[in-house]
Structure formats: structure tokens, C-alpha cells
Amino acid sequence: MTPADLSVISPLICVGAAAIAVMLMVAVHRSYVTTFLLTMTGLAAAVATLPWRAGAAHHPLPLLVFDGYAALFTGLLVTAAAGSLLFAFGYLRKYESNREEFFILMLLATLGAVVLASGNHFASFFLGIELLSVSLYALVAYPHKTDAHTEAGVKYLVLAAVSSAFILFGMALIYADTGSMVIDRIGPALRGMPLRGGDPWLLAGLAMMLVGIGFKLGLVPFHLWTPDVYQGAPAPVTAFVATVSKGGVLAALLRLFPPGDIHTGSSLFFVFSAIAIASMLAGNLLALLQNNVKRILAYSSIAHLGYMLVAFLSGRSQGGSAVTFYLMTYFISILGAFGVITVLSAPGREMESIDDYRGLFWRRPWLAGVFSAMVLSLAGLPLAAGFIGKFYLIMAGVGATLWTLVIVLVLSSTVGLYYYLRVLFIFFVKQPEPQGPVAPEQAFSLSGALTLAVLTFLLIWLGVMPAPIFDLIQTVVH
Amino acid sequence: MILVWFIIVPAAGGLLAWFLGRMNSTWPKWVALSAMVINLITGVFFAFERVGSTGPWLAEIQLPWVPQLGIGFFLATDSLSLVLVLLTALMGIMAVASAWTEINERTGFFYFNLLWVLAGITGVFLALDLFLFYFFWELMLVPMYFIIAIWGHENRVYAASKFFLFTQMSGLLMLVAILGLYFVHGRSTGTYTFDYMQLLGTSLSPATAMWLMLGFFIAFAVKLPAVPFHSWLPDAHTEAPTAGSVILAGLLLKTGAYGLLRFVVPLFPVAAAEFSPVAMILAAVSILYGALQALGQTDLKKLIAYTSVSHMGFVLLGIFAWNRLALQGAVMQIICHGISTGALFILVGALQERIHTRDLNRMGGLWSIMPRMGAAVMLFSLASLGLPGLGNFIGEFLVLLGAFRASVPLTVVASLGFITACVYSLWIVQRTFHGPNREGWKSPDLSIRETAVMAVMTVLIVWLGLFPQPVFTFVNPSLARLERIAAGSRHAMQIDGPITAVLPAQAFEAAFSQHGECP
Numbered sequence: 003m004t005p006a007d008l009s010v011i012s013p014l015i016c017v018g019a020a021a022i023a024v025m026l027m028v029a030v031h032r033s034y035v036t037t038f039l040l041t042m043t044g045l046a047a048a049v050a051t052l053p054w055r056a057g058a059a060h061h062p063l064p065l066l067v068f069d070g071y072a073a074l075f076t077g078l079l080v081t082a083a084a085g086s087l088l089f090a091f092g093y094l095r096k097y098e099s100n101r102e103e104f105f106i107l108m109l110l111a112t113l114g115a116v117v118l119a120s121g122n123h124f125a126s127f128f129l130g131i132e133l134l135s136v137s138l139y140a141l142v143a144y145p146h147k148t149d150a151h152t153e154a155g156v157k158y159l160v161l162a163a164v165s166s167a168f169i170l171f172g173m174a175l176i177y178a179d180t181g182s183m184v185i186d187r188i189g190p191a192l193r194g195m196p197l198r199g200g201d202p203w204l205l206a207g208l209a210m211m212l213v214g215i216g217f218k219l220g221l222v223p224f225h226l227w228t229p230d231v232y233q234g235a236p237a238p239v240t241a242f243v244a245t246v247s248k249g250g251v252l253a254a255l256l257r258l259f260p261p262g263d264i265h266t267g268s269s270l271f272f273v274f275s276a277i278a279i280a281s282m283l284a285g286n287l288l289a290l291l292q293n294n295v296k297r298i299l300a301y302s303s304i305a306h307l308g309y310m311l312v313a314f315l316s317g318r319s320q321g322g323s324a325v326t327f328y329l330m331t332y333f334i335s336i337l338g339a340f341g342v343i344t345v346l347s348a349p350g351r352e353m354e355s356i357d358d359y360r361g362l363f364w365r366r367p368w369l370a371g372v373f374s375a376m377v378l379s380l381a382g383l384p385l386a387a388g389f390i391g392k393f394y395l396i397m398a399g400v401g402a403t404l405w406t407l408v409i410v411l412v413l414s415s416t417v418g419l420y421y422y423l424r425v426l427f428i429f430f431v432k433q434p435e436p437q438g439p440v441a442p443e444q445a446f447s448l449s450g451a452l453t454l455a456v457l458t459f460l461l462i463w464l465g466v467m468p469a470p471i472f473d474l475i476q477t478v479v480h
Numbered sequence: 481m482i483l484v485w486f487i488i489v490p491a492a493g494g495l496l497a498w499f500l501g502r503m504n505s506t507w508p509k510w511v512a513l514s515a516m517v518i519n520l521i522t523g524v525f526f527a528f529e530r531v532g533s534t535g536p537w538l539a540e541i542q543l544p545w546v547p548q549l550g551i552g553f554f555l556a557t558d559s560l561s562l563v564l565v566l567l568t569a570l571m572g573i574m575a576v577a578s579a580w581t582e583i584n585e586r587t588g589f590f591y592f593n594l595l596w597v598l599a600g601i602t603g604v605f606l607a608l609d610l611f612l613f614y615f616f617w618e619l620m621l622v623p624m625y626f627i628i629a630i631w632g633h634e635n636r637v638y639a640a641s642k643f644f645l646f647t648q649m650s651g652l653l654m655l656v657a658i659l660g661l662y663f664v665h666g667r668s669t670g671t672y673t674f675d676y677m678q679l680l681g682t683s684l685s686p687a688t689a690m691w692l693m694l695g696f697f698i699a700f701a702v703k704l705p706a707v708p709f710h711s712w713l714p715d716a717h718t719e720a721p722t723a724g725s726v727i728l729a730g731l732l733l734k735t736g737a738y739g740l741l742r743f744v745v746p747l748f749p750v751a752a753a754e755f756s757p758v759a760m761i762l763a764a765v766s767i768l769y770g771a772l773q774a775l776g777q778t779d780l781k782k783l784i785a786y787t788s789v790s791h792m793g794f795v796l797l798g799i800f801a802w803n804r805l806a807l808q809g810a811v812m813q814i815i816c817h818g819i820s821t822g823a824l825f826i827l828v829g830a831l832q833e834r835i836h837t838r839d840l841n842r843m844g845g846l847w848s849i850m851p852r853m854g855a856a857v858m859l860f861s862l863a864s865l866g867l868p869g870l871g872n873f874i875g876e877f878l879v880l881l882g883a884f885r886a887s888v889p890l891t892v893v894a895s896l897g898f899i900t901a902c903v904y905s906l907w908i909v910q911r912t913f914h915g916p917n918r919e920g921w922k923s924p925d926l927s928i929r930e931t932a933v934m935a936v937m938t939v940l941i942v943w944l945g946l947f948p949q950p951v952f953t954f955v956n957p958s959l960a961r962l963e964r965i966a967a968g969s970r971h972a973m974q975i976d977g978p979i980t981a982v983l984p985a986q987a988f989e990a991a992f993s994q995h996g997e998c999p
């Protein structure tokens with residue numbers, strides 16, 4: 003380890019150091035605001051020290067590779083984590099029990115996601131996945147006095163542990179066959195595998211890893227935990243699961259199979275296409291049946307991951323840029339959506355039924371306006387970032403002539419519009435006359451309001467002026 | 481720069497209206513009205529200033545937007561676009577006027593949506609970068625959805641969702657087609673661009689051209705609407721508030737016609753020519769089907785909605801006949817249908833505001849209490865049935881004349897639509913205003929505001945019926961250019977497939993030009 007190496011991995015160090023510092027501080031003196039500020043400082047330092055210019059070639063590390071791509075994803079993940087934390091700050095204020103440990107867990111989970119984005123070895127890959135998952139077990143059940151949260155936490159624990167076991171077994175099989183655990187070296191062996199007659203050990207190992215990754219991403223048919231955990235987890239943690247956790251695993255997937263390496267006709271292409279189609283259809287169709295906003299967003303996230311797979315499969319640099327850009331727009335929209343849910347909720351009293359939002363626009367116009375903008379973005383309508391994102395995805399798909407996938411994307415996203423419209427419409431419905439005394443509307447935290455304002459600004463900025471971000475992504479991907 | 485203002489004025493007006501609506505419920509009306517009046521006045525001045533200018537565009541603006549993907553901010557107008565922009569401003573004023581007393585709740589948000597639909601429509605008429613076009617195409621949907629879903633009538637949510645899903649679905653198909661064209665062009669020339677001017681004349685294999693053309697065609701046929709893509713229209717028109725119906729019938733349908741004129745035929749001339757028999761059959765079916773459906777309605781608003789299907793069938797027929805007469809007719813029909821149907825929707829809205837029903841069976845004898853309204857309904861019904869002397873006649877007659885050169889049987893079938901049009905138009909007047917006033921309706925006649933609106937529309941429809949020539953002279957260069965572009969790309973592909981003339985039509989043309997109608 004030379005000083006140059008250290009400077010390259012400084013974002014990891016910042017996040018890890020912040021976790022340790024918070025842990026020590028909690029042991030000495032409990033202060034909610036100070037803990038929060040310390041956490042945010044750690045995350046800000048991580049973003050500030052991103053090694054944009056350090057190429058991977060100059061600093062080969064045994065387990066990690068910090069290229070531009072890792073830097074971009076680290077920045078994205080850490081920022082999204084900071085966003086969730088800003089919402090959590092106001093949310094947890096209403097929580098009576100110990101609150102400071104929440105930040106330690108969030109920092110550790112973020113560290114796991116960042117390790118995933120920069121890992122170049124099965125060891126770091128697994129380390130990242132476990133850091134992320136184990137922290138999330140506790141986070142999902144964080145307000146532990148509520149049954150719903152605990153139930154979701156246990157559910158997530160059981161299923162995530164099984165999926166980790168799958169990944170571990172898969173890695174073992176692949177290692178046994180190829181004799182290497184470095185992702186760069188294993189990749190070529192996996193990608194070229196034909197649809198029939200491949201090496202059975204390798205195939206079995208790959209299948210097991212895909213089960214694990216599919217689970218973490220919430221793709222069909224490994225999606226069953228998604229709606230329950232989204233619903234059961236406290237809103238800021240759901241925002242974290244939807245963004246940082248999935249984003250980290252997606253980054254690892256892109257690392258494992260850089261865009262363009264999956265040949266049409268290979269077994270991988272076939273499997274991913276099937277998963278993408280199933281996810282797009284199942285996610286959008288099942289969301290139609292829901293009456294809970296968090297569950298609707300959960301199913302829609304299944305569909306959105308399916309959309310991203312279309313661009314992922316389209317290959318070439320365009321596919322990679324499209325996935326990255328879409329992930330950004332998705333992060334903004336989903337963070338904003340869960341942000342609004344968070345500022346309206348409190349521990350043990352989540353605003354999640356669709357009826358809770360009836361007439362929101364006439365009661366809380368700004369919040370409803372922000373939520374509408376986020377929903378419009380998820381639906382892919384213009385002026386919002388999601389419009390450009392969806393356009394870019396379809397562009398990548400058409401460019402690679404993946405007609406089946408593109409047509410399924412078009413059809414299923416039209417179905418998807420139906421439930422987005424339903425949510426939107428609920429905001430604008432005339433409210434029934436209140437029965438009996440009405441609880442006064444709660445003021446929400448300044449940090450939440452500011453974060454929402456920033457997210458809305460970013461949403462429109464990316465929707466209207468995406469050119470600078472395209473530049474950034476293209477320099478990173480090439 | 482003026483082109484950007486055409487879009488910015490309503491968009492900024494919308495934001496202002498929303499903002500002011502939080503304080504006062506009358507200010508948004510005035511903001512909306514002034515925004516559209518500003519657009520109309522600047523548009524008219526601009527038209528007079530640039531009339532007879534020889535360049536390809538009367539004005540254009542081209543800025544880089546997302547250069548990495550070849551997307552530019554390219555707005556341009558020729559006389560055809562300008563006429564439609566003027567129509568947008570005019571119908572916008574009419575829509576604001578018709579909503580003046582009808583919309584009393586959440587006026588700020590209502591006028592925000594209204595102005596943003598108008599901004600989106602103006603953008604559609606001006607955009608010449610295919611991505612930008614798609615952007616505006618989608619932009620006009622959401623506010624229209626809100627207008628129907630929030631301020632509509634009984635079954636509004638169903639109607640609004642149906643409208644949205646139909647147009648969104650077809651819009652995505654168009655996007656896929658746009659991207660297909662983009663990649664084919666990029667691979668053959670090395671320049672990846674969405675610029676309309678550069679994409680013209682892209683050489684395509686016949687099968688590719690047909691698929692891409694169908695992607696565009698379906699999107700525009702849904703908007704137009706042509707049978708079998710029309711089923712959203714009766715619901716949306718019926719459930720929308722008056723201003724919404726005016727915008728839908730007067731402008732939104734026209735974006736489909738404009739798209740066919742500007743994009744489908746010039747970009748894919750060969751495929752469009754091959755497809756034209758099918759499109760013309762769809763047009764003839766739409767004309768008859770819409771008219772027959774109209775005959776069966778008892779809901780007055782739904783009746784008028786179905787007549788739109790019929791009248792827009794003429795536009796489709798004219799565009800796919802693709803000769804000068806038919807195109808002039810189609811443009812005329814676009815303008816006149818906007819005015820006459822818009823006026824009818826305003827009148828029905830005014831009627832419903834007074835007697836709270838749209839059921840024809842409960843009406844009758846209203847002439848005695850509302851003679852001014854009766855006269856206005858009479859006039860626009862006559863326009864709708866194609867009475868000579870009113871604008872619609874010129875449009876439909878020229879379309880039939882042009883279509884005759886392309887296909888005699890279809891022209892014969894289409895002209896049957898005139899008979900049914902007579903029946904339903906006269907029916908509207910007879911069942912509403914004549915006969916005994918069985919239910920004992922009592923209500924005030926048209927107010928000064930409503931009378932003024934009707935007076936403007938009447939003057940326009942009569943003027944267009946008696947002196948259509950200035951309009952033709954104005955749009956002719958654009959039509960000639962579109963024809964040249966289509967012929968040029970067809971020639972470039974080394975396939976000469978003009979739409980076959982069935983009869984020596986020059987005789988008709990000569991006879992017609994003697995009457996001074998056609999240059």
C-alpha cells in the first residue's frame with residue numbers, strides 16, 4: 003500500500019472512518035444532531051475525494067479497482083445514501099428509542115455498496131454484498147417495537163441469507179472450474195458460454211450467482227421479497243433499499259459483465275432476456291392490483307430494473323451509458339417519491355395506503371407537486387428526467403435491434419402508466435368532507451424539504467438539459 | 481427567436497396563472513386570455529411581415545441540445561405550420577372564453593393546464609427535430625389528462641385514462657420508429673441525427689420503410705382519429721369540460737393530420753404510396769362509420785364527437801390522395817373543422833351550463849327561449865354538413881375532387897358521408913331547438929361574451945367559405961415544397977411510384993381553376 007493507493011481508495015476510507023467515528027461517539031456521548039452531522043461529513047468527504055482522474059491501470063489493487071466507472075457509481079451511491087439520510091433525519095426525530103445506531107448501520111451499508119461498485123475480486127464482491135445485506139437486516143427492522151417492521155426484517159434476513167449462500171456456492175463452483183477469483187479473468191469464460199453444451203460446473207456456478215444477484219436486484223422470479231420489504235421497512239430505509247442497495251448490486255453486475263460482452267445467442271443472453279421480459283411484465287401487471295403506495299413503487303421498481311436490463315443487453319458503450327443514465331434518473335425519482343412518503347410519515351405511522359393521499363394536492367400543494375413530478379418521471383413523461391432516461395433505454399434497445407425486448411418494454415410501460423395515473427389522480431381528487439376531528443397537518447423537517455427541492459431541481463434539470471451528464475457518463479464509460 | 485416566444489408565452493403564462501390562482505380566482509383567466517391574444521397578434525403580424533418570403537422557412541432557430549446523440553433544438557415554420565400556430569392561438573382564445581364561467585374551481589391550475597396543452601401543441605407544429613417533436617407530442621398529454629380527469633363530467637377518470645393510454649402507447653410506437661429511422665440513417669451516412677431535413681431522403685429498404693412508416697402512421701391515426709383507433713375520442717370529447725373539448729376537437733386532432741402531412745409522406749414517400757389504398761379505405765370507413773355512429777347518439781356532445789371522426793376522415797383521405805387539390809382541401813378542412821366543431825362544442829357547453837343535460841330526448845323547443853343560440857347552432861350545423869358558402873364545403877369538396885384522381889370507388893363511398901352529415905346536422909337543430917318545449921326549459925340566451933365568440937367564429941367560417949383563396953395562396957408554397965420533397969426522395973430511391981391517377985383529372989383541374997378557386 004503506497005500513499006497513492008490510499009488516495010485512490012479514500013472514498014472507502016472516509017465512509018468506513020465515519021462509521022467507526024460515529025460508533026465511538028455513541029459510546030461516549032449520545033447526541034442525535036452531532037451524530038447526523040458526523041455521518042454527513044463522512045459521506046461528503048467521500049464524494050469530495052473521489053479519484054476522478056486516477057486510472058485503474060496506475061493503481062492495481064488486489065481486490066479493488068478504482069476506475070472512472072467505480073468513481074461515478076461511488077459518487078452516485080454515496081449521494082443517494084446522503085439523500086436517504088437527510089430524509090431519515092426528520093423521520094427518526096419522532097422515534098422515541100435509540101436513534102444514533104441507525105446512522106452507523108446506514109454508513110456500513112453504504113460502504114458495502116461502494117465496495118460492490120469497485121470490487122474486482124470474488125472476495126470483495128462477497129464482502130460488499132454481506133456488508134450491505136447484514137446492515138439492511140437491522141435497518142429494515144430498525145424501529146423494532148413495531149411488528150410490521152420486525153416481520154419485514156426477518157423476511158429479508160431469511161431470503162437474503164439464502165441468496166448469499168447461493169452466491170457463495172456459485173463462486174466456489176466457478177473458482178473450482180476456472181481457478182481464479184479475479185473478475186476480469188473469469189468474465190471471458192462466462193460470457194462466451196453457448197446456449198447448449200457448456201461446461202456444466204461453470205454453468206451451475208453461473209446460474210447460482212445469477213439467482214443471488216437476481217434476488218438482490220428484485221428481478222422476477224426472485225422478486226417475492228420486494229413488495230413486503232418495501233412495505234414493511236421504514237420509509238427512509240425503503241428509499242435506501244430501492245436506490246443504494248439495488249444500485250450497488252447493479253454496478254457489480256455491470257462489472258461482472260461489462261456491456262457488450264454478452265453475445266446474442268449465448269446462454270447468458272437468453273437468461274437475461276427472459277428475466278427482463280418477466281420482470282417488465284410481472285412488475286407492471288402486479289402493480290395494477292395494489293392499493294398501497296409503497297407496494298406500487300416496489301412492483302414498479304421490479305419493472306424498472308427490467309427496463310434497465312434491456313439496455314444492459316443491448317451492449318456497446320451506448321448500453322452502458324443508457325443504464326447509468328437511467329439509474330441516475332431512477333435514483334432521483336424514487337428518492338423523491340420515498341422522500342415525500344417519509345416526510346409525511348413517522349415511525350410506526352407510515353403514510354402508505356393510497357387513500358392517505360386522496361386530495362393531497364389541495365392540502366399540501368408543494369408536496370403533492372413534488373410527488374407528481376417524481377411519478378411523472380417514473381412514468382417517463384417529458385420535462386422530467388425519466389423521459390430522457392426511458393428514451394435513452396429504448397434508443398439503446400433499438401440500436402442493438404432487440405425488437406422483442408423493446409416491444410415488451412413499450413407495451414408494459416404503457417400498462418405501467420395506468421397505475422401511475424391512478425396515483426396522480428388520487429392527489430387531485432376532491433377530498434370527502436372530514437368526519438369528526440381531524441389531526442392537524444404536521445410540519446415536516448427543513449432537511450427533508452430542502453432535499454426534496456434539490457431533487458426536484460435535478461429531476462427537471464436532467465429532463466431538460468441532459469447534455470452535461472451525458473458528457474460525464476460517456477467519458478467514464480469509454 | 482419569435483418561434484420560441486410562441487411556446488414560451490403560453491408556458492410562462494401557465495406558471496403565472498397557477499401562481500396567481502392561489503390568491504385570486506379571476507386573474508388566471510385574464511392571464512390565459514392575454515397570453516393567447518399576444519400569440520395571435522404576434523402571429524398575425526409575423527405572417528403579414530413574412531408573406532411571400534422565398535426561403536424554405538419563414539423563420540427558424542437551431543441550437544444544439546444534446547449533441548452527443550444528435551439532438552438539436554430545431555424550430556422552424558413554413559406557411560403551413562404558421563397557419564396551424566395561428567389556429568392554435570385562436571382556438572386557445574375561444575377555449576379560454578368558453579371556460580370563463582364554467583370553471584370556477586381551482587382556476588389557477590386549470591389555466592395552467594390549458595396553457596401548457598397549447599404550448600405543447602404549438603411546439604408540435606413548430607418542431608423539426610424528431611426528438612423535439614416527440615418531446616412536445618408527449619408534453620401536451622399530461623395537462624390534457626388533468627383537464628379531463630379533474631374538471632370533466634360524470635365518467636371523467638375512465639375517459640381521461642383511456643385517452644392517455646391510447647395516445648401514449650401510439651406515441652411510444654412512434655418513438656421506436658423515430659429511433660429506427662435514426663439508426664438506419666446513421667449507419668448509412670455516419671451522421672446520427674434527429675434533424676428532419678437531414679433525415680429526408682434516407683434510403684430505406686422497402687420492408688424497413690413500411691414498418692417505420694406504420695410506426696408513425698399509427699401514432700397519427702390514433703390522434704386523428706381514424707377507425708379502428710378512434711375509440712378514445714367519443715369518451716374523451718364527451719367527458720371533457722367545454723374548453724377541453726374545444727382543444728381536443730379544434731387542435732389536438734389536427735396534430736395527427738399535421739404529422740401525416742409533415743412526416744409520414746415526406747419521410748417515407750414510397751411506403752406511403754404503397755400504403756395509400758389502405759389508408760384511404762380507412763378514411764372512407766371513418767367517414768361513414770363516424771357519421772352512422774353520430775346518427776345513433778342521444779348525447780349531444782357524443783354526437784358531435786362522432787362527427788369529428790367522420791370529418792377527420794376527409795383529412796386522411798385528402799392527405800393520402802397526395803395531390804395539390806386534395807392537400808389544399810385537407811388543410812382547409814383542418815382549419816374549418818377546428819372552427820365549426822369548436823363552435824359547436826362551445827354551444828353545447830353553454831347549453832349544458834343552462835339546462836344541465838346533454839340528452840337530446842329531453843331537449844326541444846329551445847328556439848323560443850334562446851333564439852340567438854339557436855341561430856348559431858344552425859349556422860355551424862350547416863357548416864358541418866358542408867353547405868356551400870361556408871368553409872367546410874371548400875375543404876370537403878376539394879378533398880373529394882383530389883381523391884377522385886386517386887380512387888373513384890372510394891370517393892363515391894366517401895361522398896355518401898355528405899348524406900349522413902345532412903341527417904345528423906339537421907337533426908341536431910331539429911331535436912334541440914324545434915318542436916314543443918316539453919320540459920318547460922327557461923334560461924337566458926347567449927351572453928355578450930358568448931355572442932362575441934360566436935360572431936368571430938361565424939365571420940371566419942363565412943370568410944373561409946367565400947374567399948378561401950388567400951389561405952390557399954398562403955399555404956401553397958409549403959404544400960408545393962412537401963410535394964417536391966416527397967417526389968424528390970421517391971426519385972432518389974430510383975423507384976417511380978406516383979400514386980396512380982385513375983382518370984384523366986386534368987380536365988377537372990382546369991375546370992376548377994377557371995372558377996378561380998385553385999391557382
